[in-house]
Amino acid sequence: MEISVRLTETPKRKPADESTLGFGKHFTDHMFIMEYESGKGWLNPRIEPYHRLALDPASSVLHYAQEIFEGLKAYRRQDESIVMFRPQDNCKRLNASAERMCMPQVDVEFNVEAMRRLVEIEKDWVPRLDGTSLYLRPTMIANDEALGVHAASNYIYYIICSPSGAYYPTGLAPIKIKVEDRYVRAVRGGTGFAKTGGNYASSIRAGADASAEGFAQVLWLDGQEMKYVQEVGAMNMMFLLDDALVTAPLDGSILPGITRDSILTLAREEGLDVQERRLAVDELMEAAANGRLKEAFGTGTAAVVSPVGQLSYRGEMLTVGDGGIGALTQRFYDELTGIQRGRLPDAHGWITPVCRG
């Protein structure tokens, strides 16, 4: 499939101050978009000026949330070149989400090329300040113009780009999280492993309550017994228990994070005792209380690594390690951002070049 390109005649003014970009507030001049019709496949892939979508009020996505998305970043390096981090893996995960949600597949190599072409066209939008990036948001929506709960016959796939600020403008900072003991995110046989809008819609109540209580994130427990720790809003969780790096297994209820996989790969190579296993919240709180919980951190594209300083469960607040940033947490952050920024070699083929900049 050939991607056609139509460039804007009215480019936007780019945000002047890269230190106040924030997240998801600014969007670039162009987008990738194509439509799907059952029996015909994907049609008319194109890059064109960023624009609003016109949807029929009956459009299926608006009623039944048949929707999936991805999130990944393009980085500008010291030599001005631009790269993406593991885009093939995002494209594969998009297809895994699509399969679960009864949506059409997008060819992985084609999708990576669509991202690469779009970022190349938007290269002047990739910020330079340390820690900043161009965030890509691939999205697929169902778009039948009729009511009725079943797989749609029509879909739209698009990719938009948003210049994003540094997650930690003043360096890594520990966050406070609340173990959620009332609501759950995913259930056995549900959609926990898919990046689908409904998972996030159903999490907003818990997030709002936790935020009102002064917590940055909610740590979810499993949906069956509310006993085992899973992940936080958009990050997988890792715990350094004595000398073991413990994280929830990919059992279908957590999102298979690409940052999670990258850190587990580095940890195994460094000879760490990596345990992908169920971790009971009681074991976690007990370890925190008797000093065996040395470090805890979230992993995800947005923050890369996010240290956790305090954990609260059923009103009891415990400190992780000394409440600061653990040595291992800091090292994983430095290693992964080093590979992304080209300060460290890419021994795993994780980097996809976009252009020379």
Ligand SMILES: *Cc1c(COP(=O)(O)O)cnc(C)c1O
């Ligand atoms: C996106 C996401 C993650 C992190 O995935 P990465 O590929 O590392 O960015 C973890 N958990 C949830 C629920 C997510 O939506």
